[in-house]
Amino acid sequence: MKIMHEQVNFKGANSFNIKWDEFPHFTFPWHFHAGYELVYVIKSYGKRFVADHVEAFSDGDLVLLGPNLPHFWKNDEAFFNHDPRYKVNAIVIHFPPDFFEHQLKNYTEFLPINELLKRALRGVCFHEQVSNSIGKELRKLLRLKGVEKILQLLRILDKLARTKNYKLLASETYCPDLHDWSSNRLEKVMHLINSSYRQPLKLEQVASHIGMNPTAFCRYFKEKTGKPFIGFVNDMRIGYACKLLLEGRQNVSQICFESGFNNLSNFNRCFKKKTGFAPVHYRSQFHKANQGQPLSPDTGNR
Structure with missing residues (x-):
């Protein structure tokens, strides 16, 4: 199967990218990229493919993916009938593999996030309760700039790192x-x-x-x-x-x-x-x- 290597650029030397997606259906093909990706699906449903794992997704789906992990989201048939009631709303964050690398590996305060990023190498899907809480934080992140924007992302990652309400997606064979x-x-x-x-x-x-x-x-x-x-x-x-x-x-x-x-x-x-x-x-x-x-x-x- 063909797999696309997506090149993620960080505009203006930003430490990470965040975007609000709104379109009729997911279109990005089976792909991977060098950095991390956090995907929060506000409105949509279909199937999520992550490495060798396949399952249904719906509103509130929250997944963290590590570098070079192949993935894509595929909508169900209803999204392909040009019906305006069916659309995708999502918040997507990309950050590079060396994001706060020294701090994550050496400072005690960052160790939980470092462990979270290790888990992300297999893909992490979070429970609905976690998703509801983090969704509010992600909406807030969209409005922030400068240092506050970076601090907010670190708060989000820290909360995700400390929850036990998650599951790993790809099998041990992948990592x-x-x-x-x-x-x-x-x-x-x-x-x-x-x-x-x-x-x-x-x-x-x-x-x-x-x-x-x-x-x-x-x-x-x-x-x-x-x-x-x-x-x-x-x-x-x-x-x-x-x-x-x-x-x-x-x-x-x-x-x-x-x-x-x-x-x-x-x-x-x-x-x-x-x-x-x-x-x-x-x-x-x-x-x-x-x-x-x-x-x-x-x-x-x-």
């Missing part, structure tokens, strides 16, 4: 090095999983790798990662399968085995549970959206 694992034992496990998840990977093998019995290992892994071992490995396999599906060079059966599954029906079941789509439907939805065709509102919604 395998994000985790700051706190023990050498878990580092060994993650290295083994990252290098071997596309091959048969038995629980007993991984537990033995760090000198634990399978029962103790299952408890340990769930405590450290928040996921059961098999679920974690399957999520990585599904993430890789999503990438292969979007590349379009292999059929579903080939992708099933290439991504580490040994059973097609199990692959289909796990894929739909994780993404909300059957593999063929996932690919067709992306192709349809990327070619500029409208999506029906009830197709593939979770």
